[in-house]
Amino acid sequence: MPPTHTPQQTETPAPAEAVAPLMRGIQVLRRLTDAGGTMSPSGIERATGLARSTVDRVVATLARMEYVRVDGRDVVLAPRLMELGNAYLSALGLPSLLGRRADALADELDESVSLAVGDGDGIRFIHQATRRRAMSLSFRIGDLLPAERTAPGPLLAADWGVQEWQRWRAHRAADPEGLAFPAVPPRPPVDEKDFSERAERARRDGWALDDQLIEPGLVALAVPVCHPDGEVACLVSVVSHTSRHTAASLQGTLLPRVRAAAQAMERDLGEAPAAVAAHSPTALAAWTGASKQELGREFIESLARGLTVLATFGEGRQALTLTDVARATGLARATARRALITLEHLGYVTTQGRDHHLTPRVLALGYPPLSRATLPQIAQPHLAALTGQVRDSASLAVLVGDDVQYTARVATRRIMNVNITVGTRFPAHATSMGRVLLAALPPAEREALLAGAQPHALTPYTVTRPVELRAVLDRVRAEGSALVDEELEVGLRSVAVPLHDRRGTVVAALNVAMHSSSRTLEECVTDVLPRLRATAARIEGDLHITERFVRVPAM
DSSP: OOOOOOTTOOOSOOOTTOOHHHHHHHHHHHHHHHTTSEEOHHHHHHHHOOOHHHHHHHHHHHHHTTSEEEETTEEEEOGGGHHHHHHHHHHHOHHHHHHHHHHHHHHHHTSEEEEEEEETTEEEEEEEEOOOOSSOOOOOTTOEEEGGGSSHHHHHHTTOOHHHHHHHHHHHHHOTTOTTOTTSOOOOOOOHHHHHHHHHHHHHHSOEEEESSSSTTEEEEEEEEEOTTSOEEEEEEEEEETTTOOHHHIIIIIHHHHHHHHHHHHHHHHHOOOOOOOOOOSOHHHHHHHHHHHHGGGSOHHHHHHHHHHHHOBTTBSSBOHHHHHHHHTOOHHHHHHHHHHHHHHTSEEEETTEEEEOGGGGGTTHHHHTTOOHHHHHHHHHHHHHHHHSSEEEEEEEETTEEEEEEEEOOOOSSOOOOOTTOEEEGGGSHHHHHHHHHSOHHHHHHHHHHHOOOOSSTTOOOOHHHHHHHHHHHHHHTOEEEESSSSTTEEEEEEEEEOTTSOEEEEEEEEEETTTSOHHHIIIIIHHHHHHHHHHHHHHHHHHTTSSOOOOO
16 A cells, blocks of 8 residues: 555645654554554555565564564564653643543543644644543544544634644645544534534533534533643543533533533642652663664664654653753763754654643554553563463463452463463462462451452362461462462462562563473572563563553453
């Protein structure tokens, strides 16, 4: 297929100082994002128009940065890429400051609530509080929607000048079917007169409606949230289905409550303390240089350096000068300057005087598909790598009542194998993952669970006596791992460790299971446990990046 058009993409020639490899690398990331996060190298080649050798080098560089991984014949976006979008959201500060208000509003109204900002002539989501229903919204953080088909759009267009309206007309004329907005289904173009009238009403009323413009059956209401100086910070919108609300009932029933929430958000903005600059790594330039030494021409150093510039921004680093960027990355000023020029040309950075700021477009680099990842999806490639190392099956499980339920698994290929599938449940007290999860519970909750479970023997070796089981769990908690030998089934041995979220809470357990004849107990501790811990650390690293601004389901 021919290269596709991307909305908001710059139409002016690249400056002479622009870094071409950085532009090509970002083009690959955008195509992967628009394709849902997975493409073959040949698909990337067709979508971008780049030579296959260039695609291979870009992919090798992005894989080295852990922004993508190669899965068989496919290139897949990896969770670590979200650090770029996290840098923008951290620098913006709004999700951290206002997200709880949006979540509370969603709970109060029992409807999906979003926070959005303008991005050119579209709107981009920065926070989502989605209701779980049989028919639920599929919008994600980072999704870009055409302004004219949304409730927030008219509120943004109310402040457009002649230049912004001209840009809107040019983009819609070039893409009348809206194919450049993959998050929404194509529909006939919205009449300009209708959109301008909606923008005028939004300016007058201070709120706006979307009556099934995004999709038949969906209605939405939006209200601006302003900084103390009156400038719009973001827009809060409520989306419902026509089976629950009409556009008129949204206005009559929900508008006062949405306005009250917006006013509370504005008070939060007025009372927000100044952000304190967080630690910024300074060894990025050294890392890219070492990678170049190791991988040779397959590693595109200028691409890696350009992307690290984006990651330099964050909380307390909303605006950075050229000197700040060079100091934070360890790059030469000339190198940092060319990267910033390129990123500004592509629309990912904006400049005001000496200060550089990230734009919402940074979220287009992988954030929408990656923000919907579940913990099993995050863990799966790491489980596969672990199975390849130890030649035994690796699994992930969560606690469900007094059972463990398997949520992800990679089995080894052997004649005699541990035959367990995703969804299988076992009594927690007799499994290594169950003991890790039980040991992590608060003491009172653990006692109540054990008292109600009445552990029973599954083999002659199963620990069931309450006093003995409590001692085992105390030891597991102290050691941070559990080794179970033939207590679930004779001949089955397993070792497990916990997985922690960003707050340090144990959310799942990871194990390796094997036949007791394949390794001694000592070998489980000396050979398997270190690899298991290392794998858990890698999964936690990806999980912590992913859940910085999104909720990651455990199942």
